[in-house]
Amino acid sequence: MTEGSVILEIKKLEKSFGGLKAVDRCSIEVKEGSITGLMGPNGAGKTTLFNLITGFYKSDKGEIWFHEEEITGLPVHKVVRKGIGRTFQIPRELREMTVLENLMLVPDNQKGEYIWNSLFRSRSVRAQERYIQDKALDVLEFLELIDLREEYAKNLSSGQKKLLELAKSLMAEPKLILLDEPGAGINPTLMKKLNRNIEQLRERGKTFFLIEHDMDLITYLCDTVIVMDRGRELVQGTPEEIKKDERVIEAYLGRA
Amino acid sequence: MEFFVGILNYLVFFAITAGIYAILSLGLNIQWGYTGLFNIGIAGFFAVGAYTSALLCGPPPGPMDWRIIGGFQLPFVVGLLGAAAACGIIALLIGIPVLRLKEDYLAIATLGIAEVIRLILKNESWLTNSVWGLKHIPSPWQVPIQGKIFAFLKTHPLLPAWLQSFISNGYNWFFLALVLLTLGLIYWVSEKSIRSPWGRVLRAIREDEVVAGASGKNVFFFKMQSLVIGAMIMGIAGGFYAHYVKFIDANTFEPLYGTFLIWVMLIAGGSGNSKGAILGSFVIWGVWAGTDLITAYLALSGVRAASLRIIAIGIMLEVILLKRPQGMLGEEKRVSKMF
Ligand SMILES: Nc1ncnc2c1ncn2[C@@H]1O[C@H](COP(=O)(O)OP(=O)(O)O)[C@@H](O)[C@H]1O
Ligand SMILES: [Mg+2]
Numbered sequence: 001m002t003e004g005s006v007i008l009e010i011k012k013l014e015k016s017f018g019g020l021k022a023v024d025r026c027s028i029e030v031k032e033g034s035i036t037g038l039m040g041p042n043g044a045g046k047t048t049l050f051n052l053i054t055g056f057y058k059s060d061k062g063e064i065w066f067h068e069e070e071i072t073g074l075p076v077h078k079v080v081r082k083g084i085g086r087t088f089q090i091p092r093e094l095r096e097m098t099v100l101e102n103l104m105l106v107p108d109n110q111k112g113e114y115i116w117n118s119l120f121r122s123r124s125v126r127a128q129e130r131y132i133q134d135k136a137l138d139v140l141e142f143l144e145l146i147d148l149r150e151e152y153a154k155n156l157s158s159g160q161k162k163l164l165e166l167a168k169s170l171m172a173e174p175k176l177i178l179l180d181e182p183g184a185g186i187n188p189t190l191m192k193k194l195n196r197n198i199e200q201l202r203e204r205g206k207t208f209f210l211i212e213h214d215m216d217l218i219t220y221l222c223d224t225v226i227v228m229d230r231g232r233e234l235v236q237g238t239p240e241e242i243k244k245d246e247r248v249i250e251a252y253l254g255r256a
Numbered sequence: 257m258e259f260f261v262g263i264l265n266y267l268v269f270f271a272i273t274a275g276i277y278a279i280l281s282l283g284l285n286i287q288w289g290y291t292g293l294f295n296i297g298i299a300g301f302f303a304v305g306a307y308t309s310a311l312l313c314g315p316p317p318g319p320m321d322w323r324i325i326g327g328f329q330l331p332f333v334v335g336l337l338g339a340a341a342a343c344g345i346i347a348l349l350i351g352i353p354v355l356r357l358k359e360d361y362l363a364i365a366t367l368g369i370a371e372v373i374r375l376i377l378k379n380e381s382w383l384t385n386s387v388w389g390l391k392h393i394p395s396p397w398q399v400p401i402q403g404k405i406f407a408f409l410k411t412h413p414l415l416p417a418w419l420q421s422f423i424s425n426g427y428n429w430f431f432l433a434l435v436l437l438t439l440g441l442i443y444w445v446s447e448k449s450i451r452s453p454w455g456r457v458l459r460a461i462r463e464d465e466v467v468a469g470a471s472g473k474n475v476f477f478f479k480m481q482s483l484v485i486g487a488m489i490m491g492i493a494g495g496f497y498a499h500y501v502k503f504i505d506a507n508t509f510e511p512l513y514g515t516f517l518i519w520v521m522l523i524a525g526g527s528g529n530s531k532g533a534i535l536g537s538f539v540i541w542g543v544w545a546g547t548d549l550i551t552a553y554l555a556l557s558g559v560r561a562a563s564l565r566i567i568a569i570g571i572m573l574e575v576i577l578l579k580r581p582q583g584m585l586g587e588e589k590r591v592s593k594m595f
Pocket of ligand 2: 046047
């Protein structure tokens with residue numbers, strides 16, 4: 001895993017909804033340890049691409065490779081296990097469960113998920129629960145959500161729900177985190193906090209692939225930006241290069 | 257004193273029935289309260305449990321019977337295990353095609369299966385004796401216990417009438433103890449499991465199964481476990497019922513008694529809370545039995561009485577849902593509690 005090796009590679013991926021090609025022979029690479037931005041006009045297929053990577057949709061054609069292993073067509077829970085976390089564009093919190101429970105759900109392969117163990121081997125299940133709870137409290141501390149741990153997730157503000165999404169994805173200890181418009185609809189203070197969190201996590205070795213519209217944010221955070229249009233990658237480069245690229249301007253204006 | 261004993265005897269009878277309903281409610285609570293599985297065919301599982309246990313433990317067909325099968329005279333416990341197994345297998349068979357689909361399909365499938373089961377009970381006389389039902393289902397250990405009680409009463413003829421009445425009801429106390437013991441055991445299982453990581457996954461599925469899947473949980477497998485375990489519990493309740501009333505036929509398991517009332521009990525008591533499920537069962541069965549006394553007092557005809565009682569229950573449900581949508585005891589805030 002040398003610095004700069006490819007963590008995620010998408011090859012000629014295709015997905016249609018009826019007659020509409022939402023993703024059309026799209027090829028993309030994401031470098032390990034990078035914060036890679038994904039831009040593109042509305043309807044370009046960004047969210048669909050995320051859904052394909054994470055197994056929520058099945059692709060019609062093409063391949064997805066993660067860490068030099070093909071993951072095309074794997075079901076959602078197997079993709080998670082490979083080390084890809086995601087947040088949803090619209091937060092999907094478990095409403096009638098506490099923030100802490102939302103996080104404690106996430107870790108994979110919990111002994112207590114087998115009912116037999118929970119009923120008759122509660123000692124070892126309890127030990128693991130304690131470990132998972134400590135981990136969840138750490139994540140909440142890190143994201144400064146700790147005071148909300150016993151609150152119902154439905155009672156969080158929309159900004160806090162976005163942080164909760166990030167917290168949940170961290171619980172799975174992913175190597176690659178896909179963020180779908182993390183900045184949309186949250187206030188500047190919370191946004192700064194989110195940026196700080198993303199940077200700190202990158203320093204801890206995580207890779208980010210994030211959909212974002214805000215150019216300032218992209219410039220601030222991302223090393224690389226990929227622009228999609230009509231289901232396909234259009235340009236790839238540094239934020240500075242992207243800002244100047246005429247094809248990008250055209251893609252945005254052409255649809256406006 | 258005699259009046260008091262009469263009431264006490266009635267209360268024992270009442271508690272047995274309510275306790276059996278409480279077992280059914282705990283089964284539904286696992287499916288709906290924990291997991292959000294919409295089973296509206298409870299009556300089907302109730303019936304399969306009752307018939308299975310009756311056929312395993314009951315006497316062979318008599319000369320007037322149509323059925324040609326069953327009556328293995330096995331012990332009561334075997335009957336209950338068989339009832340649970342039969343219901344579990346049916347739940348599995350329903351779940352395999354349906355649990356991967358949208359949730360509405362489960363409702364349709366359970367309703368459909370319950371109806372199919374009712375038709376089988378009515379028509380497949382070789383197995384179910386059709387409308388003549390199954391008779392002489394033995395109550396567990398009734399013969400020895402009743403025998404001892406009668407022998408005792410015979411040797412003590414001078415006891416006051418109220419005491420004789422109390423003692424002769426002894427077997428029902430024994431049966432009540434069996435029901436409550438089983439209820440307690442099932443309560444323990446469902447409490448312990450809902451507070452565990454296993455239960456946390458079920459509740460996550462109830463809230464949003466996409467999220468549960470995104471967290472790496474095998475949603476289908478967990479839903480299947482919930483459906484099957486809930487159905488097995490319902491089967492056990494059916495077994496108890498058959499061995500208590502001793503005679504069952506297809507009409508015993510109409511949707512009103514077998515499904516609707518149990519939903520009311522769970523929702524009134526507090527969906528997602530095992531204590532609520534039990535409390536709701538006793539309270540609603542109390543209201544149900546109470547309205548029976550009232551309509552009997554008013555000397556209403558059967559059909560009118562029945563519809564009035566359903567209206568009364570409906571109104572009560574309405575009031576609870578408006579005033580206290582979470583039920584008498586709602587779900588606790590922090591459910592995951594292993595330590
Ligand atoms: N589940 C779906 N069914 C039908 N059409 C869809 C579905 N998801 C996305 N689309 C369509 O695919 C196109 C790309 O959508 P999306 O990936 O959400 O775009 P973006 O996230 O880039 O704004 C849009 O035209 C959208 O309407
Ligand atoms: Mg989108």
